Amino acid sequence: MNFKKILPQLLTLVVVILVFVFFSYNAQVNMENRGITFGYGFLSQESSFDVQFSLIEYDGSHSYFRAYLVGLLNTILVSVIGIVFATIIGVIVGIARLSSNYLIERTAAIYVEFFRNIPLLLQIFFWYFAALRALPLPEKAEPIFGVFFLTIKGFFVPAFVWNNLDIFIYSVIAAIIAIVFVRLYAKKKQENQGIQTPVLSISIGLLIILPLLSFFLGGVDASVEIPVIEQLSKTSFTFKGGLKLPPELISLALALSLYTATFIAECVRAGVQGVSKGQKEAAASIGLTPNQVLKLVVMPQALRIIIPPTTNQYLNLTKNSSLAAAIAYPDLVLVFAGTALMQTGRAIEIVSITMLTYLTLSITISIFMNWYNKKIAIKEK
């Protein structure tokens, strides 16, 4: 009987190995014919191409590895922005879909049906080529609240100019650590003595006071730099100073968050509906206030249903951010698998690095979310 178990495994293994051998043999032959040698040494060579938008200092004299980092950081940037906004919109819409108000429920439902049934790529194109192209030129832009400028060349916002930024960041980190300790202490106190501590107000206080202290004692200083219009030539204007968000980033983040929010909204709705009514009634009957019912009874149970599918949506968003290549937002795929691949012709190395990077990103997010999921799961004794 053992034979019946070993044979299929052996066959599969042989097939897989044969396929691999076949592929690698061909790859070797092909590369020899083209005179390329396999290796990752090219990463340290000078890249000699420029990237429009980068978070770290970069120009053509830097290495391919640096270009890779630029792309990776841009991918992470747009994913984080997308995740934050998608979560906010998704939660609001998800709750709106549960509203007893017919108009609100319908509006949310129409939004969900509409945005989830249109391909993401089409939405990105729409925002980039149709909607954002309808914005005014820099010289004609009307300021929003006097300091923001929404133009065809991008969104110009005031930037902070910091002195001793590091001390400020340390103070924020210190505040966060303090909040964690306060929470732990409050939990212990409640378990031992049954006394509740107002954790939320203490945390907010800490988060305001510590950074404020850093301003007075740590010599931190911040001033705001407002974008000012500047004439480049007779007909060309731009804004100087402040922070420029390129239209590629805006349309990509907009499309990603609006699209993913529809899926998150459905997760939220399913999660809240999944908590049985009896739970809420039981909580109310032991004298918890409506806020406490939501915080202590409904949300912990709903989160258990919401988190796993939402994690999947975050992963999808991160992977979908690669569509950036379509509108020339310099993300990992465009910079590395696009420009760098064209220049070096090293298809196997570059595509494998790109895929491995996305695999690592996905696995990191899913490990973190699994850990969090396990932490809040019901601990049955």
Place this chain on the structure above:
Amino acid sequence: MNKLNFLSPDKNNLYAYLYSGIGLFSLSILIVFLNSFFSLDLTSFLPGTISYFLPLILGFMGLHLIRIEYSGVKFLEVINKNINTNKFNALLSLLIIFAVIKSLPPLLSWFIIDANFAGDSKDACSGSGACWAYIKTWFNRFMYGMYPNAEQWRINLSFIALAFLGGVGFFATEKFKKYLTLYYVVVYPIIAFLFIFFFISGGPIFFDFSYGIIAAVISIIIGFFIPSKFKMYYFLIIPITIYILLKYVFFYEELIELGKIQAFEWVETGAWGGLSLTFIVSFFCLIFCFPVGLFLSLGRRSDLPIIKYISIGFIEFWRGVPLITVLFMSSVMFPMFLPEDMFIDKLVRVIIAISLFEAAYVAEVIRGGLQALPRGQYDAAKSLGMGYWKMHIFVILPQALKLVIPGIANTFLALVKDTPLIFVVGLLEIVGMLNLAKTNPEWLGFAMEGYVFASIVFFIICYAMSKYSYNLEQKYKTER
């Protein structure tokens, strides 16, 4: 006579509150309506800010006045229950109503009133509205891509024929119902492929692959007459034998030469495009990804460690990378892995890549269904003496697949929505064609119309699919 207290309306003076409330509410809507449709400003005598918020205040007061509990008036109860439960809800309802009224005129004028329908050049579009003449002129390109105009009937005919053949299941009598699965899984895909290859592509009758197809068809036909006891061995041996016989024994040069005659003009896959390409790609990916995903999911739950870990690795790999990199791989990296004289068409490579990618997702969905089945089902099947395949085919899969219909439908929906990505390898389906049309110097500046058109097309397709899957789910919902 009871005292009127407008701060807390009750049912004693029901009609006084009701009429004043409805009056205020209607007035607020009238103001917004006139303002947005006829740009009449009834409240211009008031200072700016107040005039701006006046409808909101009036409507809010009106809704407050009609928020009367147990009034006994039916339509009032309905209104109160649905849009007017408390102050916050009343405010939100008002905002939504006003937003709809405000946004209707510009939308209507853009879509219909100021839009241009006639004409065949850019000059025809002078109005401020949409230029539907642009869509009309480019309609053929959006549907068929660069496919020659004179040959487009071939695509239409194939699609109509395939739709008919696909709809056979609805008309099948009880007697044929049991062959339907076989038909859809084996016969229909082959017919579809032949249609696409001979008709749309205009390929020669004999090509490398046709031996395989003929072998498969002959062996299936003979297969009906083989006792089921030997069927397994039969299907392992006979197709390969027929293939070898065909290729090496009945090898007539004259026959091959005869077969090279083409009935239709050959159209490169590079020229295919538009919505028809969307359909072709999603159709074939859908056909291929389901069986692959099924085997992967079974592999992942297998007791045999090597098969299990290979399946897990395969699934997690495809699920972890974005589709765009997979397409990059299929276009720039995959040719490196093939022998130099071997060439696989771009479209075929894309279809294989998307199928493998979606198969990983299908596998996870099916695994969910397999896990949801109670252990008792497996035990019961085993206790009847069923082997692994018998157990899965007759007991486990029919139940598990029923459970995962919505999940699979969602995956297919995602597949359809992912097809525009094939622009990466240079194939232009509808979105790609839009981008091409947009850059045409004679038709600059109509990006919006194109995207709105494509959005409507995709919305109709995807919405219909999701509604259909919902119906299927309801139909197959069995009590457990």
